[in-house]
Amino acid sequence: MNASNDKTSAHATDEPVLVASGLRKTYRMGRVPVQVLKDASIEIRSGEWVAILGASGSGKSTLLHLLGGLDRPDPDGGMIRFEGRRVSDFGGAELNGYRNRSVGFVFQFYHLLPELSVLENAMLPCLVPNRWFSATLPLLAALIGGGVGAVVGSTFGVDILPTADAPTPSKIALLALTCGVLGAAIGVVIFQLGQILAERTRLRHGPQAANSRHTLEEFGLGHRLRHRPSQLSGGERQRTAIARALASEPSILMADEPTGNLDATTGREILDLLKKRHDAGLTIVMVTHDPTVAEYADRVVQLEDGRVVESTV
Amino acid sequence: MYQPLLANRYLRSRIIPLIAVAAVALCVGLVIIVVSVMSGFLDMLLNSGRTLMGDVIIRYADPGIPHYDLLIEEIESRPEALAATPVVESFGLLKLPYGNRTEGVQVWGIEPASFGQVVDFKDSLVWTEAPPEVRKFADEMNGLEIPVFEKLPRLDPESDDDDPGVILGVEIDSAAKVRRMDGSYEVKAPAFWMPFRDVEITLIPISTSGALEKPDNRRFDVTNEFQSGVYQIDSRRAMIGLETGQRMLGLEAAPIYDTRLLDETGELERIGTYPARVQMILVRAADGVSPEQLRDSVNLAYSAFAAKIDDEGAMTIRPPDEAFVGIRTWREQLRDLIGPVEKERELMRILFSIVYLVCAGLVLSIFWSIVHEKTRDIGILRAIGASRPGVLGVFLAYGLVIGLVGAFLGALLGWSVVVNINSIHEAMGEPAPDWTWITAFALAAVMLLTAIHAGLRGGMLRTLLSIVGALILAGVGTALVLHRGFLMWDPAVYYFNSIPNQVDWSSAILTMAGAIVFSVLGAAIPAAKAADTDPVKALRYE
Numbered sequence: 001m002n003a004s005n006d007k008t009s010a011h012a013t014d015e016p017v018l019v020a021s022g023l024r025k026t027y028r029m030g031r032v033p034v035q036v037l038k039d040a041s042i043e044i045r046s047g048e049w050v051a052i053l054g055a056s057g058s059g060k061s062t063l064l065h066l067l068g069g070l071d072r073p074d075p076d077g078g079m080i081r082f083e084g085r086r087v088s089d090f091g092g093a094e095l096n097g098y099r100n101r102s103v104g105f106v107f108q109f110y111h112l113l114p115e116l117s118v119l120e121n122a123m124l125p126c127l128v129p130n131r132w133f134s135a136t137l138p139l140l141a142a143l144i145g146g147g148v149g150a151v152v153g154s155t156f157g158v159d160i161l162p163t164a165d166a167p168t169p170s171k172i173a174l175l176a177l178t179c180g181v182l183g184a185a186i187g188v189v190i191f192q193l194g195q196i197l198a199e200r201t202r203l204r205h206g207p208q209a210a211n212s213r214h215t216l217e218e219f220g221l222g223h224r225l226r227h228r229p230s231q232l233s234g235g236e237r238q239r240t241a242i243a244r245a246l247a248s249e250p251s252i253l254m255a256d257e258p259t260g261n262l263d264a265t266t267g268r269e270i271l272d273l274l275k276k277r278h279d280a281g282l283t284i285v286m287v288t289h290d291p292t293v294a295e296y297a298d299r300v301v302q303l304e305d306g307r308v309v310e311s312t313v
Numbered sequence: 314m315y316q317p318l319l320a321n322r323y324l325r326s327r328i329i330p331l332i333a334v335a336a337v338a339l340c341v342g343l344v345i346i347v348v349s350v351m352s353g354f355l356d357m358l359l360n361s362g363r364t365l366m367g368d369v370i371i372r373y374a375d376p377g378i379p380h381y382d383l384l385i386e387e388i389e390s391r392p393e394a395l396a397a398t399p400v401v402e403s404f405g406l407l408k409l410p411y412g413n414r415t416e417g418v419q420v421w422g423i424e425p426a427s428f429g430q431v432v433d434f435k436d437s438l439v440w441t442e443a444p445p446e447v448r449k450f451a452d453e454m455n456g457l458e459i460p461v462f463e464k465l466p467r468l469d470p471e472s473d474d475d476d477p478g479v480i481l482g483v484e485i486d487s488a489a490k491v492r493r494m495d496g497s498y499e500v501k502a503p504a505f506w507m508p509f510r511d512v513e514i515t516l517i518p519i520s521t522s523g524a525l526e527k528p529d530n531r532r533f534d535v536t537n538e539f540q541s542g543v544y545q546i547d548s549r550r551a552m553i554g555l556e557t558g559q560r561m562l563g564l565e566a567a568p569i570y571d572t573r574l575l576d577e578t579g580e581l582e583r584i585g586t587y588p589a590r591v592q593m594i595l596v597r598a599a600d601g602v603s604p605e606q607l608r609d610s611v612n613l614a615y616s617a618f619a620a621k622i623d624d625e626g627a628m629t630i631r632p633p634d635e636a637f638v639g640i641r642t643w644r645e646q647l648r649d650l651i652g653p654v655e656k657e658r659e660l661m662r663i664l665f666s667i668v669y670l671v672c673a674g675l676v677l678s679i680f681w682s683i684v685h686e687k688t689r690d691i692g693i694l695r696a697i698g699a700s701r702p703g704v705l706g707v708f709l710a711y712g713l714v715i716g717l718v719g720a721f722l723g724a725l726l727g728w729s730v731v732v733n734i735n736s737i738h739e740a741m742g743e744p745a746p747d748w749t750w751i752t753a754f755a756l757a758a759v760m761l762l763t764a765i766h767a768g769l770r771g772g773m774l775r776t777l778l779s780i781v782g783a784l785i786l787a788g789v790g791t792a793l794v795l796h797r798g799f800l801m802w803d804p805a806v807y808y809f810n811s812i813p814n815q816v817d818w819s820s821a822i823l824t825m826a827g828a829i830v831f832s833v834l835g836a837a838i839p840a841a842k843a844a845d846t847d848p849v850k851a852l853r854y855e
Contacts, residue, residue, distance in 0.1 A: 070696055070848045092700065099848075100698020111693045111852060115322035125697045127315040135702065153822075160818040162352040175819055181826035185717045192710055195317045203318070244697070 017083060017251060017283060018044040018067060024077035025062050036062045038306035039078070044252065049274075049284040051297030059306040060287045061256050067285060068105055068254045069098045083251075100125055104245030108257035110237040112229040112244070118236075119209065119225040122216055122243040126208035137195075138188050145187020146180040153179025208247070215243045219273060235266035242273065246282075253277070255286040259293055271296045315694075316703065320710035323687070330711075333679045333832075334719045340672035341723025341828045342730065344665060348820040349731045351661050353813020355654055359644075361542035364433040367398075367595035368604040369611050370646050372639040375519045377401070377564055377590030379630045380622055385427075385594060387618040393602045393610040396430035398423065399591040401558040407551055408513040409486060411505050416485060418551045420516060422558020422591075425465050431597040435464055439483050439498065439538040440508060450503030460508045466536040469554030477557040478536035479514065481507060484548035486538070507535040514551065518563035529561040543650070555591070564590045588630055604642035611640050669824075673831040676716075680835035684708055684843060691843040692851025701844040708840030709833055716832025720825035728816050735811045745793040753790030757783045 025037040036059040044050055044067075054060040065071040067080060069087055080087040082102060090098060099105075104125070112121045153176035158167045161175070203209055216225060219239040229237055238258060245253055255274070259267030275296055278284050286297060294300045302310035324330045371378065378384065385397045401422035408415045428434050443451070443459045451457040468478040483498070489505040490498045500506050515530040533553060541547055559565040569585040598607040612635075619632050632638075644651060687708075694704050730737065764779030843851060 065849050068696075070852075072847075096698045096700050098698075099696060105696055107852070111689070111696070113319070113690055113693060115319070115326045120318070124315065124694075127318070128694070128697055128699045128703070135706070138706075157819070160822075162356050162817050162819065171819075175822065178823045178826040181829060182720075182822060185713055185826075185829045188710075189714055189717055192317045192320070192714075195314060196321050199314055199318060248698075 015046055016043040017046040018042075018285075019081045020063075020067060020078065022078035023063065023066055023080070024074045025059070025066060025071070026074050026077075036306055037066070037073070037077075040303065040306060040308050041078075042067075042301055042308055044283060044285055046251070046283055047281055048299060049278045049286070049297045051294035051300045052285065052287045052303055053289065053291065053294045053300050054287075054303035055289060058303045060289075060303045063303065064254055064256050064285065064287045068103045069095050070105070097129075100128055101248050102251050104248065104250035104253045106238070106241050106245045106253065106255040106258045108260040110229070110234075110241045110261075112237060112240060114229055117226050117228060118216065118221060118232065118240050119212060120203060121229065121240055123203070123208045123212035123247055124244055125248040126212070138191055141187040141191035142184040143187075145190075146184035149183020149186075150176045150180035152183070153177070212243060212247055215246055216240070219243055233266075234262050235269055238262060238266075238270050239273065242270070246277070252283045252285060255284065257288055258286065259290070260288070267293070315699070316706040316710055319690075319707045320714065323707070323711055324714055329679075329683055329686075330715055333676070333683065333715045334722065336675055336679055337716060337719025337828050337832060338722035338726055340675065341720050341824050342726035344668060344672070344824045345724060345727025345816065345821045346730050346734075347661075347668075348665065348824070349727065349815065349817040350734070350813055351658055352817040352820065353815050355658050356815075357542065357813055358654055359651060364437070365541050365543070365546060366643050366646060367431040368598040368602075368643055369596040369607045370639070370641055370643065371594040371596070371611065371615065372592060372641070372646075373633050373637065374592055375523070376521045377592045378594065378638070379588040379590045379632055380618070381589075381591045381594060383621070384615065384618045384632070387621075388594070388596055388611055388614045391610050391614055393599055393607045394614075395597045395599045396427060397594055397596040398427035398431045399555060400428070400593040400595060401555060401562055401564055401590075402592045403516050403558070403562050405514055405516040405551075407481075407485065408515075410510040410512060411488065414488075417549075418482075418485065418514075419549050420514060420558065421550060421552045422555045422562075423468070423552050424555045425468060428595075429465060431595045434539075437539045437541055438462070438464075438466070438480070439540050443506075443508075444498075444500055446500050447503045447506050447509075450506075457509070460536075462508075462537055467554075468536065468552070469556045476511065476532055476534045477554055479512060479533035480537050480539050480552040481512070481535060482547040482550045483538040483540040484544060485551065487548075507538055510535055512551075514553065514561075516558075516561040518561065520563070526563060531557070531561065545650070559589055559591070604644065608640055608642050615640065669827060672828070673835075676828070676831050677835040677838070680712060680832070681839045683711075684836060684839035687840075688843045688846070688851050691840070692846070692848045692853075695844070695848040695851065701841075704844040705837060705840050708836040712833040712836025713829065715836070716829035719832065720828040723828065724821055724825055727821060731814055731816050734814050738812055742798045744798050745796045750790045750793035753786050753793060757786035757790060760786060 020043075021041040023037050023040045024035065026033050026035045028034070040059065040063055042050075042052075042063070052060045052063060062071070066073055069090070073080070073088060078088075082098065087095075087098060113124070116124065154172055157172045157175035157179075161167050161171060213222075213225060216222060216239075219242070221236060221239055221243070224232060224236060224240075229240065232240065238261075242253075242255075242258070245255075253274070258274070259270055262270065271293060274282075274284060274286075284297075286293075288294050301308055371384075381399045385399065388394045388397045403420050405418055405420045406415050407418040425434065440462050442462060448459065451459050466478060466480060468480070470477045486505075486507050489502040489507065490500045493499055503509075511532050511534055513530060513532050515528050517528045518526040520526055539547070539552070556565070566589040567587040569587050596607060596611055598604060602610075615632075615635055615638065619635060622632055691704050694707075695701075760779050760783035764776050764783060767775035767779055
């Protein structure tokens with residue numbers, strides 16, 4: 001691992017929050033294996049802004065994806081620890097929780113959901129965690145609907161069979177089953193409709209909505225809350241994406257070329273916005289190919305050919 | 314709980330969910346229409362068969378069943394039976410009043426009163442009054458007497474001077490009248506209208522030893538004609554009175570003499586009566602009793618009846634042994650008629666299961682493309698911590714709503730078409746009204762102008778779509794101009810007056826449930842595949 005410099009922001013501590021060592025990642029291009037990361041190691045301390053700088057194809061995005069839990073290293077391809085726990089050992093639910101609460105991602109191409117409004121996009125991470133009733137209640141609605149359907153089918157099945165068909169027990173059972181399927185479908189759809197109505201209030205006036213609204217207003221998007229992403233400029237989209245990444249108050253914000261798709265002025269606006277958050281204590285890991293963008297960081301990690309070659313302040 | 318929110322937005326945001334709903338609705342509607350008509354056709358055939366012979370038939374060919382009145386009494390005393398009626402049956406010759414035409418017919422001797430309680434006899438009679446063309450003819454013939462049609466026609470003569478009556482199957486006389494498209498009959502030759510005329514029937518009795526005896530030929534007044542809906546019966550059966558039939562076939566009651574006394578006194582001593590016999594007894598089930606239950610009950614009744622006759626002294630004719638008497642349900646009796654139609658229906662079901670699969674493939678492919686388009690969204694959701702089942706839930710809800718709405722719209726479409734199928738069919742039978750093809754050509758012209766306009770402005774898609782639209786409309790217009798009326802359902806061929814217009818709800822519900830299951834599966838399979846993909850790969854997907 002390369003030595004890191006001690007010149008960091010006032011909030012940075014010596015305690016590493018995220019440690020990656022000896023990371024290896026190989027992709028397949030058709031039949032050809034391409035090793036993108038070759039023994040890359042990095043340490044991120046709490047409150048630090050680290051820029052991962054490298055040329056195109058150097059493996060910087062791959063490193064960020066591995067750190068953020070969006071991808072896994074090769075088997076025996078190194079180790080990532082977050083607050084002392086091995087991320088590479090996380091199971092499905094733990095990994096989802098890590099992506100949802102511990103890290104927030106900002107992508108070069110924003111990756112907003114086009115069907116949702118700015119406010120809904122921004123608060124999406126707060127809606128994602130499954131609550132105990134997320135699967136139980138629809139299932140219960142399906143069971144109740146299916147039961148009612150089956151009872152109706154077995155009771156009135158004889159009346160709707162064509163006279164040409166003798167009402168044998170197997171035919172009545174089939175009819176009860178099909179009525180059960182219809183009943184279950186109706187039950188679930190009615191439940192979903194009820195849920196949409198109930199969620200509407202939460203989406204507009206709940207505590208998560210208030211938080212996201214506050215963030216968006218802070219980012220100058222207070223007048224755009226109900227707009228769709230397609231109605232926004234590139235800078236506005238990226239600000240919405242940052243608001244989304246911050247919605248669940250993560251420990252680390254990971255940004256993959258956050259200004260790569262923006263003009264210089266808008267890019268600076270975005271970096272100023274990140275700096276403001278960083279000054280307030282946010283840990284940031286940012287991937288960029290642009291040295292001027294990397295200047296915003298407390299520390300710059302140079303990546304070359306899948307290896308960390310230099311770390312400068 | 315983002316699943317209902319996202320599913321709702323996906324459903325409302327693009328035109329493709331509407332296309333999917335339309336595809337599901339069309340598939341469901343198509344299957345409902347075809348299966349309903351097929352089931353309705355079989356129902357009509359079976360119902361007409363059942364109303365012709367009651368629920369259970371007891372049959373014993375010559376020399377017939379003696380003491381049948383006691384057997385009927387025994388059957389009617391059972392709660393499973395509503396009524397029973399005796400019938401004699403034989404093949405004979407029918408001489409029509411024109412052209413020296415003689416037909417081979419099946420003659421049934423019936424008792425109209427009890428026969429009407431067992432089968433829907435009254436409803437099958439064709440003539441309730443003379444048609445206008447016959448009345449006109451009667452007026453021209455200086456007040457030719459028009460027969461009065463009784464609801465329950467008398468067939469056996471009241472006195473020896475009266476001619477017995479006969480009710481002919483409506484298709485036996487196919488020369489004097491023509492069947493219209495609506496199923497009614499137009500009398501082309503009123504002079505030969507059957508109720509004005511007499512016919513001759515010849516029957517050949519068979520002795521108890523099985524030998525042919527002297528044929529009996531009698532003249533009958535045609536009292537009415539009947540229509541069962543089954544061509545084989547309507548073109549072959551003539552119904553006469555039970556007593557007349559028994560007399561002509563030698564099945565009436567007759568005294569039994571002791572021939573040993575002939576030489577001593579010169580006269581035969583009457584020592585008993587040979588009871589009248591019939592070859593069939595038709596039985597109708599009480600409400601809620603299945604033909605199979607009635608058949609079992611009739612079997613018991615026959616055993617009780619046979620035992621009772623055995624107890625009644627030696628000098629009588631005993632009923633045939635139970636083992637030789639056929640006691641069958643109407644379905645068993647009409648096996649040869651029902652069997653092929655049932656096989657046809659099964660064939661249709663197999664063919665339609667292929668149609669089902671094609672529909673399922675269509676729904677699957679539409680969903681596959683919809684979910685593929687959303688792969689990037691799935692990547693975003695997974696990147697912010699959504700679980701795989703959670704992501705799958707969005708598309709389950711999506712597929713479920715499309716399947717449910719499509720299934721109900723399809724049922725509505727199927728129901729609308731089936732209920733109005735006869736009106737639609739009639740409209741197809743007429744040439745298209747002028748306004749329809751004029752409108753089609755006018756719209757085609759508008760589309761053509763739009764295409765030219767769009768072409769001049771360089772819009773390729775609008776130009777192409779407008780040209781396609783213009784061609785389709787011109788094609789529809791041409792088809793309407795050329796359409797001179799086409800009837801698919803010809804009552805002269807099918808012998809039902811109308812196309813069955815009852816929805817087969819059992820098949821409809823099965824189809825709807827199938828559509829919902831396929832829609833949910835169609836959405837869930839590609840969504841599960843996408844959810845299994847790493848977020849990074851899904852995000853890269855374009």
